[in-house]
Amino acid sequence: xxxxxxxxxxxxxxxxxxxxxxxxxxxxxxxxxxxxxxxxxxxxxxxxxxxxxxxxxxxxxxxxxxxxxxxxxxxxxxxxxxxxxxxxxxxxxxxxxxxxxxxxxxxxxxxxxxxxxxxxxxxxxxxxxxxxxxxxxxxxxxxxxxxxxxxxxxxxxxxxxxxxxxxxxxxxxxxxxxxxxxxxxxxxxxxxxxxxxxxxxxxxxxxxxxxxxxxxxxxxxxxxxxxxxxxxxxxxxxxxxxxxxxxxx
Amino acid sequence: xxxxxxxxxxxxxxxxxxxxxxxxxxxxxxxxxxxxxxxxxxxxxxxxxxxxxxxxxxxxxxxxxxxxxxxxxxxxxxxxxxxxxxxxxxxxxxxxxxxxxxxxxxxxxxxxxxxxxxxxxxxxxxxxxxxxxxxxxxxxxxxxxxxxxxxxxxxxxxxxxxxxxxxxxxxxxxxxxxxxxxxxxxxxxxxxxxxxxxxxxxxxxxxxxxxxxxxxxxxxxxxxxxxxxxxxxxxxxxxxxxxxxxxxx
Amino acid sequence: xxxxxxxxxxxxxxxxxxxxxxxxxxxxxxxxxxxxxxxxxxxxxxxxxxxxxxxxxxxxxxxxxxxxxxxxxxxxxxxxxxxxxxxxxxxxxxxxxxxxxxxxxxxxxxxxxxxxxxxxxxxxxxxxxxxxxxxxxxxxxxxxxxxxxxxxxxxxxxxxxxxxxxxxxxxxxxxxxxxxxxxxxxxxxxxxxxxxxxxxxxxxxxxxxxxxxxxxxxxxxxxxxxxxxxxxxxxxxxxxxxxxxxxxx
Amino acid sequence: xxxxxxxxxxxxxxxxxxxxxxxxxxxxxxxxxxxxxxxxxxxxxxxxxxxxxxxxxxxxxxxxxxxxxxxxxxxxxxxxxxxxxxxxxxxxxxxxxxxxxxxxxxxxxxxxxxxxxxxxxxxxxxxxxxxxxxxxxxxxxxxxxxxxxxxxxxxxxxxxxxxxxxxxxxxxxxxxxxxxxxxxxxxxxxxxxxxxxxxxxxxxxxxxxxxxxxxxxxxxxxxxxxxxxxxxxxxxxxxxxxxxxxxxx
Numbered sequence: 001x002x003x004x005x006x007x008x009x010x011x012x013x014x015x016x017x018x019x020x021x022x023x024x025x026x027x028x029x030x031x032x033x034x035x036x037x038x039x040x041x042x043x044x045x046x047x048x049x050x051x052x053x054x055x056x057x058x059x060x061x062x063x064x065x066x067x068x069x070x071x072x073x074x075x076x077x078x079x080x081x082x083x084x085x086x087x088x089x090x091x092x093x094x095x096x097x098x099x100x101x102x103x104x105x106x107x108x109x110x111x112x113x114x115x116x117x118x119x120x121x122x123x124x125x126x127x128x129x130x131x132x133x134x135x136x137x138x139x140x141x142x143x144x145x146x147x148x149x150x151x152x153x154x155x156x157x158x159x160x161x162x163x164x165x166x167x168x169x170x171x172x173x174x175x176x177x178x179x180x181x182x183x184x185x186x187x188x189x190x191x192x193x194x195x196x197x198x199x200x201x202x203x204x205x206x207x208x209x210x211x212x213x214x215x216x217x218x219x220x221x222x223x224x225x226x227x228x229x230x231x232x233x234x235x236x237x238x239x240x241x242x243x244x245x246x247x248x249x
Numbered sequence: 250x251x252x253x254x255x256x257x258x259x260x261x262x263x264x265x266x267x268x269x270x271x272x273x274x275x276x277x278x279x280x281x282x283x284x285x286x287x288x289x290x291x292x293x294x295x296x297x298x299x300x301x302x303x304x305x306x307x308x309x310x311x312x313x314x315x316x317x318x319x320x321x322x323x324x325x326x327x328x329x330x331x332x333x334x335x336x337x338x339x340x341x342x343x344x345x346x347x348x349x350x351x352x353x354x355x356x357x358x359x360x361x362x363x364x365x366x367x368x369x370x371x372x373x374x375x376x377x378x379x380x381x382x383x384x385x386x387x388x389x390x391x392x393x394x395x396x397x398x399x400x401x402x403x404x405x406x407x408x409x410x411x412x413x414x415x416x417x418x419x420x421x422x423x424x425x426x427x428x429x430x431x432x433x434x435x436x437x438x439x440x441x442x443x444x445x446x447x448x449x450x451x452x453x454x455x456x457x458x459x460x461x462x463x464x465x466x467x468x469x470x471x472x473x474x475x476x477x478x479x480x481x482x483x484x485x486x487x488x489x490x491x492x493x494x495x496x497x498x
Numbered sequence: 499x500x501x502x503x504x505x506x507x508x509x510x511x512x513x514x515x516x517x518x519x520x521x522x523x524x525x526x527x528x529x530x531x532x533x534x535x536x537x538x539x540x541x542x543x544x545x546x547x548x549x550x551x552x553x554x555x556x557x558x559x560x561x562x563x564x565x566x567x568x569x570x571x572x573x574x575x576x577x578x579x580x581x582x583x584x585x586x587x588x589x590x591x592x593x594x595x596x597x598x599x600x601x602x603x604x605x606x607x608x609x610x611x612x613x614x615x616x617x618x619x620x621x622x623x624x625x626x627x628x629x630x631x632x633x634x635x636x637x638x639x640x641x642x643x644x645x646x647x648x649x650x651x652x653x654x655x656x657x658x659x660x661x662x663x664x665x666x667x668x669x670x671x672x673x674x675x676x677x678x679x680x681x682x683x684x685x686x687x688x689x690x691x692x693x694x695x696x697x698x699x700x701x702x703x704x705x706x707x708x709x710x711x712x713x714x715x716x717x718x719x720x721x722x723x724x725x726x727x728x729x730x731x732x733x734x735x736x737x738x739x740x741x742x743x744x745x746x747x
Numbered sequence: 748x749x750x751x752x753x754x755x756x757x758x759x760x761x762x763x764x765x766x767x768x769x770x771x772x773x774x775x776x777x778x779x780x781x782x783x784x785x786x787x788x789x790x791x792x793x794x795x796x797x798x799x800x801x802x803x804x805x806x807x808x809x810x811x812x813x814x815x816x817x818x819x820x821x822x823x824x825x826x827x828x829x830x831x832x833x834x835x836x837x838x839x840x841x842x843x844x845x846x847x848x849x850x851x852x853x854x855x856x857x858x859x860x861x862x863x864x865x866x867x868x869x870x871x872x873x874x875x876x877x878x879x880x881x882x883x884x885x886x887x888x889x890x891x892x893x894x895x896x897x898x899x900x901x902x903x904x905x906x907x908x909x910x911x912x913x914x915x916x917x918x919x920x921x922x923x924x925x926x927x928x929x930x931x932x933x934x935x936x937x938x939x940x941x942x943x944x945x946x947x948x949x950x951x952x953x954x955x956x957x958x959x960x961x962x963x964x965x966x967x968x969x970x971x972x973x974x975x976x977x978x979x980x981x982x983x984x985x986x987x988x989x990x991x992x993x994x995x996x
Contacts (some may be wrong), residue, residue: 001350003343007423050423052346056339058419059409060384064391064401066410066430068419090803091342093838094750097799101748135807142811152811160806161813170805170815174754174797181813250599252592256672299672305594307668308658309633313640313650315659315679317668340591499848501841505921548921554843556917557907558882562889562899564908564928566917589840 003095004102005050010075012046012110017080019107020203022118023071023089023164027186029120030165032196032216033203034085040211043074043083049102053095054088071099073106079207082110089163100167104175115172115179116206117165118199121157122188130198133183135161137173141180148202150182157183190227193220252344253351254299259324261295261359266329268356269452271367272320272338272413276435278369279414281445281465282452283334289460292323292332298351302344303337320348322355328456331359338412349416353424364421364428365455366414367448370406371437379447382432384410386422390429397451399431406432439476442469501593502600503548508573510544510608515578517605518701520616521569521587521662525684527618528663530694530714531701532583538709541572541581547600551593552586569597571604577705580608587661598665602673613670613677614704615663616697619655620686628696631681633659635671639678646700648680655681688725691718750842751849752797757822759793759857764827766854767950769865770818770836770911774933776867777912779943779963780950781832787958790821790830796849800842801835818846820853826954829857836911847914851922862919862926863953864912865946868904869935877945880930882908884920888927895949897929904930937974940967 022034037043049071058066071086084103090096107115121133134150135157136142142152160166161181169179182202184195193216204211271283286292298320307315320335333352339345356364370382383399384406385391391401409415410430418428431451433444442465453460520532535541547569556564569584582601588594605613619631632648633655634640640650658664659679667677680700682693691714702709769781784790796818805813818833831850837843854862868880881897882904883889889899907913908928916926929949931942940963951958 001347005423050420052343054342055411056342056345056349056413056416057409057411058384058415060406062403063388064384065388066384066386066415066418066422068416068422069409093801093803094799096803098748100803135805135811135813137813139810139812154809157807160804160816162802162804164803166805166813167803167815169813171797173813173815174752250596254672299669301592301595303591304660305588305591305598305662305665306658306660307633307664309655311652312637313633314637315633315635315664315667315671317665317671318658499845503921548918550841550844552840553909554837554840554847554911554914555907555909556882556913558904560901561886562882563886564882564884564913564916564920566914566920567907 001052003052003098006102006106007048007050008046009048010044010046012075014075014080014082014110016111016113017082018207019082019084019112019115019168020118021084021115021164021168023084023086025089025163025165026120026122026188027184027190027192027195029184029186029192029195029199030118031085032191032193032219033118033199034083036196036216037200037211038074038083038085039215041076041209043076043081045072046075047073047106049073049086049099051090051095051099053090053092053099055091059087078209081207082107082112096163096167097171100164100171103168104172104177107172107177108175113177115168115177116203117168117179117181118203119161119165119181119183120186120188120192120195121183123185124188126187127185130195131185132198132202133157133185134180135169136180137169137178141178145180148205150202190223193217193223250301252301252347255351255355256297256299257295258297259293259295261324263324263329263331263359265360265362266331267456268331268333268361268364268417269367270333270364270413270417272333272335274338274412274414275369275371275437276433276439276441276444278433278435278441278444278448279367280334281440281442281468282367282448283332285445285465286449286460287323287332287334288464290325290458292325292330294321295324296322296355298322298335298348300339300344300348302339302341302348304340308336327458330456331356331361345412345416346420349413349420352417353421353426356421356426357424362426364417364426365452366417366428366430367452368410368414368430368432369435369437369441369444370432372434373437375436376434379444380434381447381451382406382434383429384418385429386418386427390427394429397454399451439472442466442472499550501550501596504600504604505546505548506544507546508542508544510573512573512578512580512608514609514611515580516705517580517582517610517613517666518616519582519613519662519666521582521584523587523661523663524618524620524686525682525688525690525693527682527684527690527693527697528616529583530689530691530717531616531697532581534694534714535698535709536572536581536583537713539574539707541574541579543570544573545571545604547571547584547597549588549593549597551588551590551597553589557585576707579705580605580610594661594665595669598662598669601666602670602675605670605675606673611675613666613675614701615666615677615679616701617659617663617679617681618684618686618690618693619681621683622686624685625683628693629683630696630700631655631683632678633667634678635667635676639676643678646703648700688721691715691721748799750799750845753849753853754795754797755793756795757791757793759822761822761827761829761857763858763860764829765954766829766831766859766862766915767865768831768862768911768915770831770833772836772910772912773867773869773935774931774937774939774942776931776933776939776942776946777865778832779938779940779966780865780946781830783943783963784947784958785821785830785832786962788823788956790823790828792819793822794820794853796820796833796846798837798842798846800837800839800846802838806834825956828954829854829859843910843914844918847911847918850915851919851924854919854924855922860924862915862924863950864915864926864928865950866908866912866928866930867933867935867939867942868930870932871935873934874932877942878932879945879949880904880932881927882916883927884916884925888925892927895952897949937970940964940970
């Protein structure tokens with residue numbers, strides 16, 4: 001068995017499409033963004049990527065039917081894009097490199113010249129505004145991205161970019177591909193649809209398309225309700241403890 | 250040395266057999282079930298699978314003779330089945346994938362069309378009834394399994410199916426094989442022959458055969474005795490401590 | 499670079515020699531025994547085995563000169579034997595299998611028919627007598643070994659034999675080689691030259707040779723002195739504490 | 748994708764150059780030394796080494812432009828030297844061996860006959876003097892190095908030399924290359940430019956060149972300021988606590 005197995009469903013012939021990556025990671029920002037983009041644009045699945053670098057696992061859908069964990073490629077016609085989405089990133093460094101290498105080979109095959117990788121930038125504290133940080137393969141792209149509202153604070157992200165979002169750009173550079181990483185600021189405590197929206201707002205402006213964000217907003221509202229309920233439960237807990245003490249006292 | 254080494258002992262020519270897998274896992278349910286099925290049906294060993302993905306270890310039998318740890322394939326004539334049993338699963342994700350791949354290649358060679366994987370579903374609490382949960386490669390199989398008493402609670406197993414029981418189905422699907430995972434509910438605290446019996450009761454009904462369960466029941470009784478003795482010792486311990494306190498008091 | 503690299507120094511043409519393995523492990527019994535056997539018989543080095551499965555490390559000798567960590571093969575003329583000694587065992591399960599495979603290929607090349615692997619059997623408690631436990635590839639060998647005083651207690655070693663001592667026998671069996679593992683009982687707390695002597699006493703009787711044990715006895719005495727000194731220091735400590743208390747009291 | 752990918756920028760034709768290695772490690776001594784040597788001599792980059800044995804990561808420079816993590820080779824004309832510098836060492840033992848093997852193949856290609864590896868020797872306590880410890884591939888080199896002030900204390904380093912600094916010498920020996928490891932004594936608590944300077948002072952004497960150390964001294968001063976500030980903050984903390992107690996008392 002090959003380390004990575006690509007199963008093509010359709011083989012479109014795009015002309016210089018962009019590659020957009022959104023896989024699980026900090027705040028699941030990248031995955032939320034890519035999945036939402038696929039849903040809203042009706043991009044169609046063109047390939048499935050299976051690999052021994054993913055967990056040895058199947059997921060069970062609500063109807064009792066299983067699905068082998070994988071990554072998937074979707075094709076969007078306008079503007080021509082290949083979108084990479086999926087359940088997992090490679091489990092090991094070697095796996096990450098091999099998967100990035102396969103994706104870049106597919107990208108070359110589809111004549112991809114530019115890559116957008118989407119992710120979250122964890123701040124470790126609650127935030128109000130969701131800025132979008134950037135990193136790019138050259139200074140012209142940095143300049144261009146600034147026009148779209150992407151920020152490039154000096155010294156951030158200090159630890160670099162780890163995983164597929166970094167590797168596709170870094171290893172893509174070696175193949176002559178340009179690229180940008182868009183990182184939505186997030187607390188990193190929850191999955192963060194708001195950070196995903198911030199990233200998508202900028203990406204869709206770059207791509208020159210408009211999409212509906214209501215489903216992402218619903219997810220954000222649902223998560224906020226959960227967060228609120230948790231806070232409420234905490235308060236109740238404190239209140240009850242005080243009452244108990246009052247009773248005793 | 251190949252990563253996986255298959256040593257054939259016999260090469261039967263079955264016509265569309267099923268593949269049945271039962272390897273170590275939660276409550277050892279799968280292994281107990283497969284081993285019992287082999288013992289009771291007199292299925293004969295046809296192949297041994299050695300691999301660097303198993304622990305670097307030999308077991309020592311009671312007569313002082315060693316045996317390299319492995320997986321083994323057995324052949325059952327009625328109904329035609331290949332049964333996969335063994336000491337261990339692959340130690341790493343990559344190992345799991347490679348072993349599943351080899352087993353599926355053997356299954357293809359023997360013209361296997363359907364796979365049954367057996368395992369346990371750990372609940373983390375003591376249980377009275379041992380339901381059998383299912384997951385399958387398509388909705389028709391889900392429907393069919395429900396007739397045999399297999400349950401498919403929505404959202405379970407939430408974490409998917411990890412290891413050989415999941416992978417053989419998931420990777421088997423990619424080769425066009427159908428399959429079902431039968432998971433016996435178990436506390437997960439002990440090896441659980443009762444859960445294995447629950448799984449086998451359904452599997453034998455599906456296969457249309459009858460087997461004796463007395464040895465599995467004996468094992469269940471033995472484990473119950475051990476559990477009881479442990480409880481008893483705990484009680485004694487508490488009692489003794491009380492008496493000590495009484496003496497002091 | 500190959501995963502395992504064998505550098506031959508001499509290539510003797512032995513006729514049906516035995517292979518003797520003694521690598522680091524529980525109480526370092528196997529290594530102590532093999533190293534002592536090499537020293538006392540004047541066996542000469544015939545090959546060095548380097549591998550990426552060993553630690554990425556050099557040792558520095560007392561004269562400041564480095565040596566890449568490795569395993570080494572020695573050749574003994576009477577009775578014809580190949581002795582495997584070394585600094586380390588493979589770091590991973592895969593590494594253990596690959597190294598055992600290479601050693602067995604060399605053994606086949608030298609027409610080895612029988613393997614003796616030497617190791618320790620850790621009891622987790624201080625012991626007076628150092629019995630030698632055995633495990634073998636067939637019942638005839640078990641019987642034969644009993645004559646030499648090797649014991650085969652039912653159910654021991656319960657966890658099987660892990661590492662090179664097990665693997666060389668288990669994987670050797672698949673190549674048609676017979677073999678015995680001799681395990682010297684040891685507390686497992688210290689390196690144990692006494693257990694190594696017990697193992698060598700039996701092995702040399704089997705091989706029909708006599709060797710001097712005085713250097714091994716010196717090592718045993720040195721370790722006993724260290725153990726005694728540690729005990730003494732502990733007692734002093736307790737005594738001082740009591741005196742302190744007396745002063746306070 | 749190959750496990751290691753070498754991208755040549757220039758291909759000089761040196762005559763018997765030396766190879767100098769300085770990668771991250773204890774006190775970052777080796778990396779500091781190699782980077783400083785490159786900066787001060789104006790050695791030019793001739794190759795980049797990418798590998799799946801490095802972290803799957805890009806670094807982001809201050810201008811927002813990314814760079815795939817790698818190792819790099821520099822070429823110095825006088826005296827002819829190839830200098831190996833980089834962000835990371837291989838993450839796994841196998842990776843360490845593969846990377847060392849690739850570097851040694853490049854060294855052979857450039858007709859390298861002698862290797863200098865630079866590192867730190869962590870003492871686990873603050874030190875005043877920064878001695879340079881050595882280890883070499885033969886006794887003549889040990890003698891020669893002693894003339895330059897390198898010390899070879901018996902039994903040190905007791906644990907051998909781990910990583911690229913050891914492996915390049917150990918595996919280089921197998922290819923007939925001579926070599927020396929120069930280890931600057933360091934506390935191991937901080938990155939240690941002083942230890943790097945001590946190592947470079949000896950190396951440049953061996954190479955017969957002179958370089959400016961002021962930038963390394965600046966770094967040392969900066970780190971000393973940080974260490975002082977930390978000490979000061981600790982003292983303040985203790986003082987404040989005492990005052991608090993005084994207030995209470």
